[in-house]
Amino acid sequence: GRTPEAIHKNVKELLDEDKTIYYERMMFCFEIPSICEDIRGNRLNLTIGGVRAYNHENLYSKKGMEKFKIFIGFKNMVCCNLCVSTDGYQSELKCMDVRGLFNSAVALFQDYNMAKHLYEMGGLQESYMTEHQFAQFLGKSRLYGFLPKAEQKKLPQMLMTDTQIGMIARAYYNDESFSVPQGSKEINMWNVYNLLTGANKSSYIDNFLDRSLNATQLAEGLNKALYGDCEYSWFIK
Numbered sequence: 753g754r755t756p757e758a759i760h761k762n763v764k765e766l767l768d769e770d771k772t773i774y775y776e777r778m779m780f781c782f783e784i785p786s787i788c789e790d791i792r793g794n795r796l797n798l799t800i801g802g803v804r805a806y807n808h809e810n811l812y813s814k815k816g817m818e819k820f821k822i823f824i825g826f827k828n829m830v831c832c833n834l835c836v837s838t839d840g841y842q843s844e845l846k847c848m849d850v851r852g853l854f855n856s857a858v859a860l861f862q863d864y865n866m867a868k869h870l871y872e873m874g875g876l877q878e879s880y881m882t883e884h885q886f887a888q889f890l891g892k893s894r895l896y897g898f899l900p901k902a903e904q905k906k907l908p909q910m911l912m913t914d915t916q917i918g919m920i921a922r923a924y925y926n927d928e929s930f931s932v933p934q935g936s937k938e939i940n941m942w943n944v945y946n947l948l949t950g951a952n953k954s955s956y957i958d959n960f961l962d963r964s965l966n967a968t969q970l971a972e973g974l975n976k977a978l979y980g981d982c983e984y985s986w987f988i989k
Contacts, residue, residue, distance in 0.1 A: 777805045777957040781834075783827060789870050792877045792942050794929075796826040796835065796870075800861070802845075805958035817846040821961050822857050824864045826873075830929050833949035836964040837869040843962060872972060876941040879975050883937045885988040886924065886944070889974065892987045893917045907986055908973055911959075911966040916951040923947045941978075945971035 754761070758770035781801030789796045802822035809819065822845055825836040842860050847853045881889075894917055896910045912920070925931055927950065930943040948967035955963050973984030 774806065776807055777803070779803045779957045779960065781827075787866075789826070791870075791874050792940070793830075794946075795829040796873075797829055798824070798866070799827040799834065800824045802857075803957055803961055807958060817848060818853075820845045820847070820853065822860060823961055823964075824861050825869070825964075828946065828949070831946060831950060833946050833953070834960075834964050835869075835873060835945075835949065835968065836961060837864075837872070837968055838965065840864045840869065841961060841965050843965075873942070873945070876945055876971060876975055879941040879978055880938040881941060881944055881974070881978065881988070883932070883939075885978070886932075886939060888988045890917055890921050908969065908984055909966060910970065910987075911963045912948070912951065912970075916954060919951040919954065920947045923950060941971060941975050944974070 753772040753774040754766060754770050755772055758766060761770060779801060781799060784798040784800070787798035800823065802820050804820055821841075821843055823836050823841045825834060825840045827834055840860070842856070845853070845856050845860075847856060893910055893912060894914060896904065896907070897914070899907075923931065924939070924947060927947065930946040930950070932939040932943075945967065948970060949964065952960065952963045952967055970984070970987075973981075974987060977984040977988055
């Protein structure tokens with residue numbers, strides 16, 4: 753990096769005092785353990801935080817709106833997986849000063865329906881996916897990225913990478929907390945959700961929150977597909 757005064761200098765002209773060090777991506781995250789819930793023996797603590805990623809900015813242009821990602825959701829204390837819902841996440845918060853950032857964050861926190869989020873996550877523990885359906889989901893997820901664009905646009909978004917899909921497959925048998933029970937041909941949808949959020953921990957910081965939300969959408973969509981809903985049915989048929 754470089755100081756503002758040196759922004760127009762050529763690299764070879766930079767003096768030591770012109771040079772700076774900056775972190776391209778940073779995430780802040782802290783818990784409010786006094787607000788918690790238990791789902792299937794997993795303690796969930798209310799958590800808030802956000803991301804600042806300079807790779808989304810043009811650092812050489814005139815200063816404009818600053819961009820942040822902020823969220824409010826729950827952290828599963830069994831595995832530190834992050835659970836983010838649609839109304840608890842703002843993917844691009846634009847502001848010019850700290851006051852604007854504060855006001856936008858407070859507005860997000862006020863709009864977040866914590867009870868609804870917990871209810872939807874709790875509902876996942878009542879559903880089960882067969883081994884065949886889970887295998888279909890993994891296979892279709894690998895095919896998703898290679899579909900013709902016109903076909904892909906007809907389907908719900910799936911942001912997991914091939915590497916992460918492989919991690920989910922491995923965790924299906926080997927995860928200490930959320931693997932399929934030995935000898936069983938079914939896996940609980942709460943466990944499936946945590947396999948998704950667990951694989952997401954390999955994401956870069958600037959993609960982490962988007963994929964956290966997508967993991968929630970996938971789990972909820974697949975759960976509805978088990979009961980006949982069509983939106984996510986492609987993934988398990």
